[in-house]
Amino acid sequence: MVSPPHEAMHRAFQEYPELFTGVCRALGLSFDPPDSVTLLPTDLTEDRPVERRVDTLVRFDSERDGSLLLAVEAQREKDPDKPAAWAYYLSFLYTKYKVPPLLLVVCQDRATAEWAARTVIIGPAQWPALALRPLVVGPHNMPVITDPETARADLALATLAAITHAKERDVDAILKTLSTALRDAPEAVADPIVELVARGxxxxxxAAELWRNLVAVDLSFYKSWLSEEIREEGREKGLAEGRAEGRVQGLAQGKAEDILLLLERRGIDVPDADRERVTSCDDLETLGRWFDRAITAASADEVFADE
Structure with a gap:
């Protein structure tokens, strides 16, 4: 039940709106007297349903640090309406769960990341009511992971690094490192990473085409849609012919087709003599070595160096 003191404390400003100016003067704040005053409806209930959906919401609970709500937003470009929406998300989450919320914004370009990282002041300059401070990650602060051991130590971070650097020049090195790190990973671990990076x-x-080529090399046993598509394109003919001639020869033919497909996709010219060298080879170890070199080789000569 609303008490008389409750009513008095706010109704005074309804009866005497200019009271605000006097209060500010008493508190040492410099608000000029308004030119006009309008009383607005006090019911803040939405007139119609409005969909407000955060991209990802995760709750963390810790005996040491307590609880935390992490709201993750993926932002691909600047949007002047977003800061107000983000402030609403955080206020709503805090009201609903009574748990401190944190907004994490993930970007793929520096300009958007710098825009999203700004502190947005909500309220008059004399006394800001709210300050929106998103935590932003993007190519400006995510690590460039080019060491396979570092990538293996934290495959999730290496995945996010690849996604956030998708538009950067160093993404090639990151992708090659990640694909190398995934060779020894269990299928259950590598499969979602392959798909996440492909989408990112x-x-x-x-970069997307490079990732397809890298996945085609040593990750062919994964069941992701990308791996299935690559196998369908690159190995169907070789495997079909190989089965007729025997298992070993078929695997060798499939590997040979993969090498030539990989070099073709990377724009590497393969002379007829080298093409014949690949297709006529039936040694799986040799073909595997050529696979590895074809990932980064700048020419066909580099693939067959020291052979």
Whole structure:
């Protein structure tokens, strides 16, 4: 039940709106007297349902640090309406769960990341009511992981590094490192990473194609949609012919087809003599070594160096 003191404390400003100016003067704040005053409806209930959906919401509970709500937003470009929406998300989450919320914004370009990282003041300059301070990650602060051992130590971070650097020049080195690190990972671990990176690279066609080529080399046993598509394109003919001639020869033919497909996708010219060398080889160890070199080789000569 609303008490008389409760009513008096706010109704005074309804009866005497200019009271605000006097209060500010008493508190040492410099608000000028308004030119006009309008009383607005006090019911803040939404007139119609409005969909407000955070991209990802995770709750963390710790005996030492207590509880935390992590709201993750993926932001691909600047949006002047977003800061107000983000402030609403945080206020709503705190009201609903009574747990401190944190907003994490993930970006793929520096300009958007710098824009999202700004502290947004909500309220008058004389006395800000709220300050929105997103935690932002993007190519400006995510590590460039080019060491396979470092990537293996934290595959999740290496995955995010690849996604956030999707539009950067150093993404090639990151992708090659990640694919190398995934060779020894269990299928259950590597499969979602393969798909996440493939989706994250869709804004960079060249990087996406490189990832397809890398996945085609040593990750062929994974069941992701990307791996299935690559196997369908690159191995169907070789495996079909190989089964007719025997298991070993078929695997060798499939590997040979993969090498040539990989070099073709990377724009590497393969002379007829080298093409014949690949297709006529039936040694799986040799073909595997050529696979590894084809990932980064700048020419066909580099693939067959020291052979």
């Amino acid at each position: 690279l869709s804004s960079n066609r060249r």
